[in-house]
Amino acid sequence: MADDLTTLSELNEKTIVEEIRKRYASKKIYTYIGDILIAINPYEVLPIYGSMNWLKYTDVKNKTDHEPHIYIISDRAYQNMKRTGYNQCCVVSGESGAGKTESTKLMIEHIAQLCKHDESTLHEKIVEVNPLLEAFGNAQTVINNNSSRFGKFIELIFDDSGQILGAKLSEYLLEKSRLVNHGPGERNFHIFYYFFAGLDQSKLKCNMISKPESHRIMVESDGGKVFRDTTHMNECKQTWNVLLNIMKHVGFSSEEVNGIEAVLAAILHISDIKFIPHPETEGVSIEDDAKLALTAQLLQVCAEKFIDALISSSSVVGHETITSMKNEMQASDGRDALAKALYGRMFSWIVLQINNLLAPKKIQNSSQSQNWIGILDIYGFENFKNNSFEQMCINIANEQLQLFFNHHIFKLELEEYAKEGINGSSVVFVDNQPLLDLFLQTSPPGIFALLDEESKFPQASDQTLIDKLVKNMTGKPDFQSTKGQSLFFTIKHFAGPVTYNVDGFLEKNRDTLSDNVINCLKDSNCLIVFELFSPFSEIGSISGTATTRKRNMRMSRLMDGVVFRATPVNSVNQMKRASIVAKKSVMSNQVGTVGKNDQLMRGSKTLATSFKASLCTLIEKMLAAQPHFIRCIKPNAMKQASNFNEKMVTEQLNYTGVLETIKIRKLGYSSRLPFLDFIHRYGVIGGVLTLKNPEQGREISLQIMNKVQMTDWQVGKTKVGGV
Numbered sequence: 001m002a003d004d005l006t007t008l009s010e011l012n013e014k015t016i017v018e019e020i021r022k023r024y025a026s027k028k029i030y031t032y033i034g035d036i037l038i039a040i041n042p043y044e045v046l047p048i049y050g051s052m053n054w055l056k057y058t059d060v061k062n063k064t065d066h067e068p069h070i071y072i073i074s075d076r077a078y079q080n081m082k083r084t085g086y087n088q089c090c091v092v093s094g095e096s097g098a099g100k101t102e103s104t105k106l107m108i109e110h111i112a113q114l115c116k117h118d119e120s121t122l123h124e125k126i127v128e129v130n131p132l133l134e135a136f137g138n139a140q141t142v143i144n145n146n147s148s149r150f151g152k153f154i155e156l157i158f159d160d161s162g163q164i165l166g167a168k169l170s171e172y173l174l175e176k177s178r179l180v181n182h183g184p185g186e187r188n189f190h191i192f193y194y195f196f197a198g199l200d201q202s203k204l205k206c207n208m209i210s211k212p213e214s215h216r217i218m219v220e221s222d223g224g225k226v227f228r229d230t231t232h233m234n235e236c237k238q239t240w241n242v243l244l245n246i247m248k249h250v251g252f253s254s255e256e257v258n259g260i261e262a263v264l265a266a267i268l269h270i271s272d273i274k275f276i277p278h279p280e281t282e283g284v285s286i287e288d289d290a291k292l293a294l295t296a297q298l299l300q301v302c303a304e305k306f307i308d309a310l311i312s313s314s315s316v317v318g319h320e321t322i323t324s325m326k327n328e329m330q331a332s333d334g335r336d337a338l339a340k341a342l343y344g345r346m347f348s349w350i351v352l353q354i355n356n357l358l359a360p361k362k363i364q365n366s367s368q369s370q371n372w373i374g375i376l377d378i379y380g381f382e383n384f385k386n387n388s389f390e391q392m393c394i395n396i397a398n399e400q401l402q403l404f405f406n407h408h409i410f411k412l413e414l415e416e417y418a419k420e421g422i423n424g425s426s427v428v429f430v431d432n433q434p435l436l437d438l439f440l441q442t443s444p445p446g447i448f449a450l451l452d453e454e455s456k457f458p459q460a461s462d463q464t465l466i467d468k469l470v471k472n473m474t475g476k477p478d479f480q481s482t483k484g485q486s487l488f489f490t491i492k493h494f495a496g497p498v499t500y501n502v503d504g505f506l507e508k509n510r511d512t513l514s515d516n517v518i519n520c521l522k523d524s525n526c527l528i529v530f531e532l533f534s535p536f537s538e539i540g541s542i543s544g545t546a547t548t549r550k551r552n553m554r555m556s557r558l559m560d561g562v563v564f565r566a567t568p569v570n571s572v573n574q575m576k577r578a579s580i581v582a583k584k585s586v587m588s589n590q591v592g593t594v595g596k597n598d599q600l601m602r603g604s605k606t607l608a609t610s611f612k613a614s615l616c617t618l619i620e621k622m623l624a625a626q627p628h629f630i631r632c633i634k635p636n637a638m639k640q641a642s643n644f645n646e647k648m649v650t651e652q653l654n655y656t657g658v659l660e661t662i663k664i665r666k667l668g669y670s671s672r673l674p675f676l677d678f679i680h681r682y683g684v685i686g687g688v689l690t691l692k693n694p695e696q697g698r699e700i701s702l703q704i705m706n707k708v709q710m711t712d713w714q715v716g717k718t719k720v721g722g723v
């Protein structure tokens with residue numbers, strides 16, 4: 001069986017899938033395409049991880065001495081960073097349920113071991129925070145029982161000797177809508193189940209919590225039970241206790257833990273508040289005053305102010321504040337927006353606390369530099385029966401990653417080949433740049449710009465939005481309006497067509513919380529609630545103007561040509577060009593936005609705007625590092641072990657361009673083989689450049705390294721490495 005698909009003599013869809021199938025049947029879930037790793041989800045615990053294997057995959061000189069493994073990638077990233085002093089970035093991609101989060105965790109665990117030199121508990125803390133994040137950010141979906149409902153980029157930070165100094169986590173677009181609404185087979189965020197199962201009687205009383213089924217957001221839409229059985233409940237209880245220990249170990253104070261519990265309870269109670277028409281006015285009143293009092297008590301806010309915030313809205317016109325009463329629907333929407341804001345901000349606050357606790361301590365020797373290994377685990381491509389705003393953003397993020405992959409693996413390689421006179425015409429890849437432009441460009445306005453434009457008009461509706469989209473997008477190859485279904489449009493994504501339902505798009509994009517709600521909560525006596533809404537705290541301003549402005553300033557600097565940080569030696573030219581090309585293609589949309597869209601310049605807080613800005617920041621980071629790609633593949637839709645659905649696997653391999661990836665890697669090796677052989681023998685080119693194999697830590701030729709992936713020494717049956 002071929003450990004590396006580039007060594008296959010016959011290359012076509014059938015032979016590739018057959019090879020992967022054979023390997024999977026023998027529990028070999030990892031396969032290389034040169035330096036890229038394919039990982040098939042085994043849906044079972046294989047005895048290939050843990051301490052013995054950490055050791056085996058430490059400072060691996062020649063990867064062909066071992067079975068392909070995810071640890072090879074983590075080891076390579078760590079050793080490369082140590083040897084070259086350049087940042088590394090591991091991009092883990094794949095559909096929902098393909099195994100991205102598990103792969104990420106395996107790599108973090110491994111790297112934490114690779115760099116463990118002392119008795120410090122920092123390594124443990126970095127690994128330990130994962131369950132905490134998963135509890136608040138993951139949920140059961142129809143596809144995955146533990147699906148990440150947010151994207152994350154984890155940076156492990158090291159000193160120049162490779163000692164770990166700390167870690168930093170960036171989170172992207174938590175799917176807040178799940179909190180108040182989830183479809184059949186889907187559940188709320190895990191934390192609520194742990195919370196109900198874990199709280200003891202006194203805590204339940206103190207948070208005024210009783211049965212989970214009595215709360216709207218815990219009710220299963222298919223009528224199922226909140227806890228399947230006592231075993232499930234006991235598992236949740238155990239997890240709650242584990243989380244309490246983690247919070248303690250990581251450094252959360254007991255006041256903070258109590259605050260988190262109070263906010264969770266408040267969210268449950270707020271979501272239950274109902275409104276009834278007021279007999280004397282056109283507004284509403286609250287049906288159950290006791291429920292409201294409970295919530296105000298948990299949030300430690302003034303009950304009267306809280307009622308006002310829920311049933312009325314106020315805006316400042318000139319020097320006057322105009323207050324208007326909400327109707328039943330507006331009040332219910334406002335209530336849900338508040339529950340979502342509380343949860344979303346609390347999640348960001350938890351991430352911030354984790355970052356504060358794991359932040360590198362001040363380096364004693366100020367001349368010492370810091371490097372990082374970043375691991376990107378972003379939600380997989382999604383295509384449900386009903387796809388909303390969240391799916392659109394998730395799929396755009398995946399398109400962006402595909403673009404990043406295409407740039408590194410295809411565009412830049414083919415440019416190099418052209419310069420060397422190698423004929424690369426046999427490699428044809430699908431460039432998804434036009435599709436990203438369709439969403440992100442500003443002139444002519446793309447879908448995001450049109451959405452932002454429409455979000456500014458108070459009278460706009462989802463119908464006016466779809467009309468606008470159809471008017472502007474009809475005729476574009478990747479856009480289709482859906483006849484007979486007025487609120488739908490279809491996009492031909494790289495991973496397949498997805499039909500989006502714009503119902504609720506405007507509201508979700510505006511992501512507004514009325515001023516009187518914020519004013520009420522920022523006066524809370526509960527430390528966490530105060531921090532979540534105070535304009536002076538980092539979280540309080542998170543969805544406000546400050547963060548957006550900071551990001552926009554950063555984008556403006558990019559526009560002015562700030563150069564990216566230094567890049568790894570072995571691909572310095574390639575990456576510089578990657579920066580420029582991708583900067584142009586990715587950021588040009590941002591640049592245009594900064595220049596032309598006054599809404600953004602004014603610091604608007606639409607979700608589309610901040611999503612674009614965070615994508616921009618993420619890509620900016622990734623471009624400044626040496627990339628490693630891990631492609632996760634889902635073998636079946638049943639979440640079963642030993643079940644290889646050929647059609648599904650073929651589809652995933654196809655849309656990620658696997659055949660072309662193999663071809664380009666193979667082409668590179670074969671056409672450079674004589675060259676490599678020469679270097680192999682003499683080690684010097686023209687008396688100037690010396691070759692170095694980074695896996696073996698010897699001298700290196702900048703140019704040669706630029707042309708071949710020297711981390712792979714085995715080409716066909718010919719051993720090229722070992723100068």
Ligand SMILES: Nc1ncnc2c1ncn2[C@@H]1O[C@H](COP(=O)(O)OP(=O)(O)OP(=O)(O)O)[C@@H](O)[C@H]1O
Nearest residue numbers: 043044096097098099100101102144147148379380
């Ligand atoms: N290497 C592995 N070994 C054992 N089980 C695995 C492995 N990778 C994935 N799994 C199983 O598959 C499930 C789904 O994996 P994971 O949550 O990592 O998918 P994902 O790609 O991150 O999905 P999403 O995008 O929905 O978050 C895991 O809960 C686990 O049961």
